[in-house]
Amino acid sequence: MLKIWYYGGTEYMNDAPAYFDNVYEDEWIEDAFVKEMIQDVDHSAVISAHIIESPVLGAITPKDLSGGVKVLILMLKDDSFVYNLSNCGNNCAKWVLKIAESKDLTVYLQHIIRFEGTFEIQIMNTGKIVRNPTEYVDGLLEAEAIQNLREEPPETCPTSTN
Numbered sequence: 001m002l003k004i005w006y007y008g009g010t011e012y013m014n015d016a017p018a019y020f021d022n023v024y025e026d027e028w029i030e031d032a033f034v035k036e037m038i039q040d041v042d043h044s045a046v047i048s049a050h051i052i053e054s055p056v057l058g059a060i061t062p063k064d065l066s067g068g069v070k071v072l073i074l075m076l077k078d079d080s081f082v083y084n085l086s087n088c089g090n091n092c093a094k095w096v097l098k099i100a101e102s103k104d105l106t107v108y109l110q111h112i113i114r115f116e117g118t119f120e121i122q123i124m125n126t127g128k129i130v131r132n133p134t135e136y137v138d139g140l141l142e143a144e145a146i147q148n149l150r151e152e153p154p155e156t157c158p159t160s161t162n
Helices: 016-023 026-030 032-042 067-077 090-102 133-151
Strands: 002-006 052-054 058-060 105-109 121-123 128-130
Touching (some): 032 067, 121 133
Parallel strands (some): 002 105
């Protein structure tokens, strides 16, 4: 199941793309599921663990992949952190749901990413489970309102002038 913390509530990996560059393993890139994600999101073909053919950049290394693909790979392969889904665009949404089908996946989010169809996502700020895009957006807006209430400064009492 996908579990989302929206605008607070948990610590998360702030710069996952840079982290990826230092920890990825060759076998991650050679995984068939990862190859499919790279093809779909970056429109690039994995030739080997060290060479990826990009239609825009030519031959690149895994370090040259988009931040979104790097975060997806980390979500799939490295459970060390809660990753910031805000590093991903809407083209990553279906892959996040696919990863969450195979394992519990908790992420942090600071924008509304477009999930389509039916799904099961728990909004961690409220504990609610949402199952379609309308419930999802409503759930995130509720979580944001709760977070905003927590961040408002306390009201001050007027001082007496007597």
